[in-house]
Amino acid sequence: MSTIKDVARIAGVSIATVSRVVNNGPKVGKKTREKVTQVMIDLGYTPNANARALVTQKSTTIGVVIPDLTDPFFASLASGVDKIARDHNMQLLLSTAQQSAESERAAINLLIERRCQAIVLHSKKLSDAELISLCDKIPGLILIDRVIEDIKDKCVWLDNEEGGKIAARHLMSLGHKQVACISSKYQIEDPTLRLSGFSQEYNKAGIVINDAHIEYAEPNQQGGEIATQRLLASKEAFSAIFVYNDAMAIGAISTLEDNGYKVPQAISVIGFDDVLISRYSRPKLTTLHYPINEMAQQAALLSLDFSCKKSQLKGNGYKYIPRMVKRESTTKRDNQVIPFQTDLYRINQATYD
Amino acid sequence: MSTIKDVARIAGVSIATVSRVVNNGPKVGKKTREKVTQVMIDLGYTPNANARALVTQKSTTIGVVIPDLTDPFFASLASGVDKIARDHNMQLLLSTAQQSAESERAAINLLIERRCQAIVLHSKKLSDAELISLCDKIPGLILIDRVIEDIKDKCVWLDNEEGGKIAARHLMSLGHKQVACISSKYQIEDPTLRLSGFSQEYNKAGIVINDAHIEYAEPNQQGGEIATQRLLASKEAFSAIFVYNDAMAIGAISTLEDNGYKVPQAISVIGFDDVLISRYSRPKLTTLHYPINEMAQQAALLSLDFSCKKSQLKGNGYKYIPRMVKRESTTKRDNQVIPFQTDLYRINQATYD
DNA sequence: TTGAAAGCGGTACCAC
DNA sequence: GTGGTACCGCTTTCAA
Numbered sequence: 001m002s003t004i005k006d007v008a009r010i011a012g013v014s015i016a017t018v019s020r021v022v023n024n025g026p027k028v029g030k031k032t033r034e035k036v037t038q039v040m041i042d043l044g045y046t047p048n049a050n051a052r053a054l055v056t057q058k059s060t061t062i063g064v065v066i067p068d069l070t071d072p073f074f075a076s077l078a079s080g081v082d083k084i085a086r087d088h089n090m091q092l093l094l095s096t097a098q099q100s101a102e103s104e105r106a107a108i109n110l111l112i113e114r115r116c117q118a119i120v121l122h123s124k125k126l127s128d129a130e131l132i133s134l135c136d137k138i139p140g141l142i143l144i145d146r147v148i149e150d151i152k153d154k155c156v157w158l159d160n161e162e163g164g165k166i167a168a169r170h171l172m173s174l175g176h177k178q179v180a181c182i183s184s185k186y187q188i189e190d191p192t193l194r195l196s197g198f199s200q201e202y203n204k205a206g207i208v209i210n211d212a213h214i215e216y217a218e219p220n221q222q223g224g225e226i227a228t229q230r231l232l233a234s235k236e237a238f239s240a241i242f243v244y245n246d247a248m249a250i251g252a253i254s255t256l257e258d259n260g261y262k263v264p265q266a267i268s269v270i271g272f273d274d275v276l277i278s279r280y281s282r283p284k285l286t287t288l289h290y291p292i293n294e295m296a297q298q299a300a301l302l303s304l305d306f307s308c309k310k311s312q313l314k315g316n317g318y319k320y321i322p323r324m325v326k327r328e329s330t331t332k333r334d335n336q337v338i339p340f341q342t343d344l345y346r347i348n349q350a351t352y353d
Numbered sequence: 354m355s356t357i358k359d360v361a362r363i364a365g366v367s368i369a370t371v372s373r374v375v376n377n378g379p380k381v382g383k384k385t386r387e388k389v390t391q392v393m394i395d396l397g398y399t400p401n402a403n404a405r406a407l408v409t410q411k412s413t414t415i416g417v418v419i420p421d422l423t424d425p426f427f428a429s430l431a432s433g434v435d436k437i438a439r440d441h442n443m444q445l446l447l448s449t450a451q452q453s454a455e456s457e458r459a460a461i462n463l464l465i466e467r468r469c470q471a472i473v474l475h476s477k478k479l480s481d482a483e484l485i486s487l488c489d490k491i492p493g494l495i496l497i498d499r500v501i502e503d504i505k506d507k508c509v510w511l512d513n514e515e516g517g518k519i520a521a522r523h524l525m526s527l528g529h530k531q532v533a534c535i536s537s538k539y540q541i542e543d544p545t546l547r548l549s550g551f552s553q554e555y556n557k558a559g560i561v562i563n564d565a566h567i568e569y570a571e572p573n574q575q576g577g578e579i580a581t582q583r584l585l586a587s588k589e590a591f592s593a594i595f596v597y598n599d600a601m602a603i604g605a606i607s608t609l610e611d612n613g614y615k616v617p618q619a620i621s622v623i624g625f626d627d628v629l630i631s632r633y634s635r636p637k638l639t640t641l642h643y644p645i646n647e648m649a650q651q652a653a654l655l656s657l658d659f660s661c662k663k664s665q666l667k668g669n670g671y672k673y674i675p676r677m678v679k680r681e682s683t684t685k686r687d688n689q690v691i692p693f694q695t696d697l698y699r700i701n702q703a704t705y706d
Numbered sequence: 707t708t709g710a711a712a713g714c715g716g717t718a719c720c721a722c
Numbered sequence: 723g724t725g726g727t728a729c730c731g732c733t734t735t736c737a738a
Contacts, residue, residue: 051715404731
């Protein structure tokens with residue numbers, strides 16, 4: 001691979017001149033410019049971004065740390081950052097971190113070694129303290145999907161509790177007084193906050209959601225199926241279910257219909273996140289939209305700002321409120337339908353692949 | 354951000370020694386090593402990967418060019434490359450290219466500027482000739498989802514035609530003699546090959562699929578719905594549909610059921626790709642598995658090989674054959690069911706969101 | 707076991 | 723306008 005020296009030598013000029021041509025610098029004679037350009041083409045010269053980054057002390061990459069690209073949610077997050085990167089003629093450097101503090105630390109470190117100006121970090125395992133000191137070290141580090149009070153101005157997050165409240169209000173407005181919840185214990189914070197907001201809102205209306213109406217399972221489709229089976233087996237009465245996320249909600253619908261409960265006619269189901277699959281399910285899922293792509297873009301922008309030391313002013317960070325997306329899986333409570341018919345219930349021996 | 358010089362100065366040693374410590378080089382006194390290590394920690398020293406890349410003439414990044422991270426198919430491709438990158442202590446540098454030759458060219462160029470050793474390229478817009486000369490320039494460049502005879506050894510692709518044949522055999526084995534096809538005109542090659550393989554296999558069995566049984570639409574859910582509506586409106590008889598991809602297949606199922614045709618009891622539907630949503634649909638989609646993640650891993654590995662100049666031997670590249678995934682949307686043709694009842698058909702005025 | 711020094715491929719300042 | 727050159731941070735001989 002040819003270098004700037006090769007170009008200079010062959011074009012019969014100095015490397016300084018070549019550099020000027022490459023960077024569209026001013027004060028280059030037309031003839032010289034043409035000659036150099038031609039040599040660059042002949043040689044297939046491509047400037048070395050590493051050398052450039054070294055001397056200019058700035059990389060043109062934005063780093064992102066996420067657990068897994070395979071999850072459409074995180075893919076969307078990465079995609080949002082990528083959009084901003086492209087808009088600024090930068091590139092995405094991806095660091096995937098398994099769900100462990102050690103791994104997250106390593107992922108961030110790789111980004112720092114590359115001297116990424118801007119870093120968007122999704123971290124669920126690192127402690128607040130560690131994150132705070134990291135933010136201190138890296139001006140352009142922004143936290144996404146997490147809020148830490150001391151460094152709020154560097155956080156972009158979703159109000160999960162408010163999301164729960166919105167879901168509650170939606171179901172209440174449809175006349176649902178007996179509701180069940182499916183949550184998850186396999187993550188921190190998010191499930192708890194969503195559930196808590198939901199309960200609070202029902203409590204405010206004088207309805208207490210007792211533990212018998214709450215099931216916990218793994219946050220995937222199968223988890224939703226299992227939780228729903230348990231809910232049905234408990235013989236508690238309910239006309240709607242608030243589910244932790246869309247995958248679980250789809251599992252819930254599947255089990256409900258297998259057992260003779262039409263969704264939404266007999267039982268309404270509301271999910272959370274509004275991931276791709278929620279639009280493909282039948283019935284299409286009513287859910288709360290998690291604007292992760294938009295949030296990621298905001299985080300990237302913010303990160304760029306901080307890395308340029310522009311934003312020295314302490315803001316309040318960016319809190320997003322999920323938005324209701326009414327599709328087909330929720331409807332008015334129908335008094336004709338008995339929410340739960342014991343004799344109709346049968347265990348559905350589904351096989352999972 | 355402190356440099357190797359800072360560490361050397363404060364530790365009272367030369368930068369050469371610090372470098373040795375950083376790289377676990379041999380012949381460093383135990384005391385010196387400890388002292389230097391301590392200073393590195395105190396200073397929060399992180400080696401500069403750009404400087405390293407410059408002097409060692411090798412970057413520790415694998416580049417990937419894809420159209421869009423938001424599409425789970427491409428996310429899975431990127432994820433496969435990322436896995437190999439991690440396995441080799443490297444990182445993923447992502448370059449998204451819009452669907453234009455210009456954009457693909459720019460995306461590749463960014464990767465070359467960064468001196469990526471290995472590049473996995475998904476390109477549908479660049480000409481064979483351009484790709485060939487590019488492969489010539491960049492030893493570690495590997496093409497995925499495309500095969501060019503002259504540089505076959507640098508290609509990793511899927512046998513789409515064979516996929517069509519497999520689908521045909523599956524439907525024939527279930528007794529389906531009257532079949533319809535939904536394809537797409539909005540892409541090159543893939544739809545044509547899949548359809549061609551499918552037809553060939555049916556022809557071989559003495560069944561000709563005529564044009565009235567083939568509909569074209571955009572390769573998404575809505576396209577599948579529209580194509581199916583047209584198929585139904587045509588009043589042609591069929592008991593199964595071979596659909597270009599899973600999203601369209603889900604659209605097809607939706608329209609069929611809305612019009613009173615149970616899937617698979619009345620009409621079987623088979624998709625292609627086996628993307629995430631095919632497992633979440635109801636009924637779960639029978640489809641052909643496109644092992645993109647695995648292929649991407651293979652491509653990354655190959656790329657690494659070539660970039661090390663190990664693989665000078667011309668191989669034959671890697672051709673993958675899609676695998677049948679039987680789920681719920683296909684079943685034996687039921688002679689009791691009249692494949693198509695004209696009087697039952699009604700236009701379904703669906704609204705799309 | 708350690709240090710001095712020559713680059714890697716650029717940029718940018720200073721002369722001319 | 724153009725050229726000379728001092729770095730950027732690090733690796734890697736070669737000597738000591």
